[in-house]
Amino acid sequence: MSALSIVMITQNDFGILSNIIEELVRESEYVADYLIIYDDCSVDGTQRLLEDYSRKYPQKIAFIPGERKIGKERATIMISNVIETDYYCIVQPDDWRNNLFRELGNGCKALDMDDGLTIWQSNENSNLMIFRRNSIAPEKEKPVIPFMVLCVGQACNLKCKNCGNFAPFSEKEYLRYDVNYIVSDLANILKHFKIGELNIQGGEPLIYTDLDKLLSFLGNNSDIGSIMIASNGLHVPSETVLDLIARFNITIRISNYAIFGHETDSLRKILKEKNIEYYEYHFAGGQDNWSYMGGKEVTPENDDLIVDRRFRECRFQMCTTLEDGKIAHCSRAINASRVQGFIPKPKDVVYVRGNVNLKEDLLSYLNEMKYMEACRYCYGTNSGKTCIPAEQV
Numbered sequence: 001m002s003a004l005s006i007v008m009i010t011q012n013d014f015g016i017l018s019n020i021i022e023e024l025v026r027e028s029e030y031v032a033d034y035l036i037i038y039d040d041c042s043v044d045g046t047q048r049l050l051e052d053y054s055r056k057y058p059q060k061i062a063f064i065p066g067e068r069k070i071g072k073e074r075a076t077i078m079i080s081n082v083i084e085t086d087y088y089c090i091v092q093p094d095d096w097r098n099n100l101f102r103e104l105g106n107g108c109k110a111l112d113m114d115d116g117l118t119i120w121q122s123n124e125n126s127n128l129m130i131f132r133r134n135s136i137a138p139e140k141e142k143p144v145i146p147f148m149v150l151c152v153g154q155a156c157n158l159k160c161k162n163c164g165n166f167a168p169f170s171e172k173e174y175l176r177y178d179v180n181y182i183v184s185d186l187a188n189i190l191k192h193f194k195i196g197e198l199n200i201q202g203g204e205p206l207i208y209t210d211l212d213k214l215l216s217f218l219g220n221n222s223d224i225g226s227i228m229i230a231s232n233g234l235h236v237p238s239e240t241v242l243d244l245i246a247r248f249n250i251t252i253r254i255s256n257y258a259i260f261g262h263e264t265d266s267l268r269k270i271l272k273e274k275n276i277e278y279y280e281y282h283f284a285g286g287q288d289n290w291s292y293m294g295g296k297e298v299t300p301e302n303d304d305l306i307v308d309r310r311f312r313e314c315r316f317q318m319c320t321t322l323e324d325g326k327i328a329h330c331s332r333a334i335n336a337s338r339v340q341g342f343i344p345k346p347k348d349v350v351y352v353r354g355n356v357n358l359k360e361d362l363l364s365y366l367n368e369m370k371y372m373e374a375c376r377y378c379y380g381t382n383s384g385k386t387c388i389p390a391e392q393v
């Protein structure tokens with residue numbers, strides 16, 4: 001029988017999850033290969049609980065913590081793009097019942113027997129469906145990249161010792177990418193894809209001098225669902241930029257760097273005045289810590305199984321990033337190769353400029369989700385190592 005992933009989207013389900021997960025792990029043994037759990041930004045301890053379960057059952061549970069509430073539909077699209085098994089089904093925490101796995105087993109057999117069947121629906125419960133991978137999007141529609149990071153350059157107004165992207169250690173030529181190249185790269189991508197959410201990063205993107213030109217292009221593009229700018233909160237942009245941010249309903253994510261105290265208050269104040277949405281970012285390390293991913297000098301990990309696991313458990317592996325005409329799985333990989341001095345493998349990135357096979361190349365890159373050479377030189381986010389955010393060089 002072909003492999004099945006069970007996808008569950010959780011939100012504030014702390015009180016009911018333990019029993020359900022234990023049952024799912026036990027009962028799914030002969031039916032489902034993986035449980036993929038996406039948490040849509042719970043605030044009640046669900047994420048901690050799920051992290052514990054993903055450590056307890058590392059071969060069975062892949063846990064993806066949402067950083068920002070995106071809703072079940074977008075979460076589902078996002079997850080469906082990274083599934084590697086032939087089939088997947090989506091269950092809610094309260095869908096659990098005794099005959100669930102018998103029904104799922106029947107569904108997989110039905111799909112195995114009929115190649116033309118893309119979705120199987122249970123006779124006993126019409127909400128229970130199994131999808132053949134990549135069967136949701138109609139052929140004519142552009143595929144959606146659920147989340148994409150755009151790096152405008154590594155220039156920053158801080159010099160963080162443990163910057164995950166090595167911004168303070170970047171060569172001059174990578175501090176600021178030409179806006180014309182950025183716009184042309186994005187236009188190439190948007191010819192073939194929609195982008196669910198575009199997250200503009202740096203360095204510090206609010207100091208990027210052509211931000212007005214970039215936002216005018218992005219804000220007028222209907223193939224981009226929403227735009228967010230990830231800022232350290234220490235720079236107040238020009239009136240022109242603020243007006244564009246307000247006009248295009250762009251959200252600002254302010255990193256919660258406790259060591260700067262009230263220094264970010266001026267930005268918050270002006271965002272409030274202009275009715276611009278913003279929120280505080282509390283980092284992948286949890287408890288307001290950064291995950292420590294290693295410095296410039298690290299001993300590369302040669303064991304492929306360890307690197308593969310590191311990548312799969314890394315919270316950043318879904319941060320599909322466009323930087324300097326290339327796309328990688330995370331925002332660290334491209335700059336890391338320059339700073340740490342290793343040579344990426346050809347399949348680590350997708351080239352955007354002049355790539356006549358961009359659509360096919362990017363689709364297979366996103367479907368395969370293979371670790372990159374950068375992951376040998378990086379501890380990822382699940383090593384348990386953390387560090388103080390924004391400690392300066």
Ligand code: SF4
Binds near residue numbers: 311314333380381
């Ligand atoms: S482990 Fe790999 S995917 Fe994760 S941040 Fe490091 S280089 Fe990127």
